[in-house]
Amino acid sequence: MNLKGGSGKTTTAGFLCAAFHEAGMRVLGVDADGENESLQGWQEAADLPFPVITLAVSNLHKQLPGIVGDRYDVVVIDTPPMKAQRGTVLSAARVATHAIVPMAPTPIEFDRLSAVRELLADAADVRPDGQPPLFAVLLTRVKPRAASTKVYRELITDEGITVLNAQVGHLERFAQAWGDPITDATRSAYGDAATELLDLGEENAA
Numbered sequence: 001m002n003l004k005g006g007s008g009k010t011t012t013a014g015f016l017c018a019a020f021h022e023a024g025m026r027v028l029g030v031d032a033d034g035e036n037e038s039l040q041g042w043q044e045a046a047d048l049p050f051p052v053i054t055l056a057v058s059n060l061h062k063q064l065p066g067i068v069g070d071r072y073d074v075v076v077i078d079t080p081p082m083k084a085q086r087g088t089v090l091s092a093a094r095v096a097t098h099a100i101v102p103m104a105p106t107p108i109e110f111d112r113l114s115a116v117r118e119l120l121a122d123a124a125d126v127r128p129d130g131q132p133p134l135f136a137v138l139l140t141r142v143k144p145r146a147a148s149t150k151v152y153r154e155l156i157t158d159e160g161i162t163v164l165n166a167q168v169g170h171l172e173r174f175a176q177a178w179g180d181p182i183t184d185a186t187r188s189a190y191g192d193a194a195t196e197l198l199d200l201g202e203e204n205a206a
């Protein structure tokens, strides 16, 4: 999730689905956006080897558990921009175990994090456990050797927010990814991010 469009949500959702699938997990992709270059459109264009359903509704938290049942190990929800569809993103945050914010290490993206925190606090108020989902930032479109990356990593950490060690480079591979098959996601930064996310859940359970 993220406040505005074009932050890498769909790219991240697609590659995380692929990484979990490659690791042998039963994956369901949920397209809660349905517009633009959506996860569902990607699945159809490239015949991605995991199912994707479109559920662009603000009662996703009510519909999704029944659809998922015990048929999947991992469910990845690709959300619309919060600015446009806050109700849908809030609904996703009501059922999610993890909230992942893909963001570039830039002042504008950093500034938008507070809106995500507010949404997660609102979700916590209405979640059965009263707690927000585990929250982690994934730095994406990172330029090689840019000194700013370390600065934003520290700034975000200082806010008490987890930043995944894995970071996704600004690469042609990702810029051109939508609509094509995804190969070797496990060996990309998204594979490392997927592993970290699973560990994050286990740490918390422990």
Ligand SMILES: Nc1ncnc2c1ncn2[C@@H]1O[C@H](COP(=O)(O)OP(=O)(O)OP(=O)(O)O)[C@@H](O)[C@H]1O
Residues within 6 Å of the ligand: 004, 005, 006, 007, 008, 009, 010, 011, 012, 033, 036, 037, 080, 081, 140, 141, 142, 168, 169, 170, 171, 172, 174, 175, 176, 177, 178
């Ligand atoms: N790591 C990356 N390197 C280079 N380009 C990237 C990277 N990640 C995403 N992009 C490109 O940035 C654009 C926006 O990415 P994406 O569609 O994933 O964002 P989004 O947050 O889902 O957008 P929307 O809010 O419109 O759904 C796309 O053209 C995508 O190919």
Ligand SMILES: [Mg+2]
Residues within 6 Å of the ligand: 009, 010, 011, 033, 036, 037, 038, 078, 079
């Ligand atoms: Mg998208």
